[in-house]
Amino acid sequence: MELSTFELLVKPIAPRFPATVPGSGAITAVARRAVQGYFLTISNLETKDLTFRLEFVISKPNPADPDRTLFNNADLLVDIAGANTSIALSGGVTATSFSGFFRLPAGQTASVQLLPKLSLGLLSDPNPDLEIRGYVKLTLPALFKNIREGFVSQSATPAKVLLNPEIRGTFLPNNYPATLTGDFDQINYALAIASGKALNEVAPEPSRPILIGPILTDVLAEMTTEVPPQFIEGTPLEQAQSLVGLMAQLDFSPENLQSFSDLLSKLEIPIQVSRK
Template identity: 50%
Template structure:
């Protein structure tokens, strides 16, 4: 479901070109982030996917995208947990992250400019819209819905920011002036209580370019397992789970057998 618009900034609140010198201190910089409060109203823990669809600049501008400019944090019960923010494959304007909110808990999801990096050159300006989903849960060899019905959530999107003196922190300021801003954004649904439909389950498919390096690590004994002392039976189990995710068409099986032959893995796959 679509939640709201968003905008993150690290830039002057007004152009300083043409402003009289005595008014330049008024055109301070603002560091602004996006905050989404989410209450899980269900009696089970739920894993969410949040997506930020960015208005890509034309021409390209590294100061107007999220990559290397923003961090995603989830705060549940006062514990700030970084969330990996990645670009969706094939959709360069979509960034996504996954997080879990326990049953009947409330979390603050925060998209923030990277500091102090974004203070130089101080031209960060990214905007777009936010969507929230309930992805299926992995259960080899299929993924299954997290719920049989839409799940209820309370949502409250906000913009929060801080005004900084020009030149801060490199330019000394005997009387620094820091002000705060905070305002609620309009919710796309027009209401705080919302329902998110669960995404359906489906077979899990992993493409061979992803499988190949894992098979090579398995052969070399460098595969990063939960236990460094994992025995061969554990490795075999991991390989079986991995292979169970592959779409068993003739082309995939032929390519997979070629890869395993290259890595001297004495296993051949066929369809029964």
């Protein structure tokens, strides 16, 4: 489901420019810096644990601008009832779609946060220009079970959730962090939910087999009676290790490596292969 818009910022709230006041000479306009992130409070109203996927679709920078993309510029975190836990945020340097998965136990509420990746250099820059906007999608993905059953739907019916997306920001004085004095402030406001309501139902993705394609079909066919048990019934880590082992049997052409990377992505394994 389409959930809401989002906007990340690290930039002055007003332009800094020389101004002239009669009798006082040149001065610099006051302009604090805004650090703004996206927060989603989500409650799982079902009686079983569920894994959700958040997808952030950004407005494509034109021309290309490293300060207008989530790539290397954002952290995705989740907090249920403890410390923040990092979520892997997929998406490459030219991507316009970035996504992450998080597991939410039955009856629990989580805070999911997409925050600007702050560095000392960015905080010290008096004129930072990080500005990223787009929209957010929430899905209930089918999860990989094993090579035989493929991806299995998490539910036979839509999952009920409570949603509250927000923008939260902090205003920093221009001399921060060199000094810790100055005018600090905070702001937060709710974002409109696309459905127009807080109580929503997320339709589950249906079960589906693994679509491997011609690159790996022959390899797996030859291994039908030799597939190691951990590849079929093992932990996600054991399955990933066994799958990567198939690379030894592939022709390392660019096309094959890209197909293999696509397969790993479909299996929710954050590995991309290339030959240099």
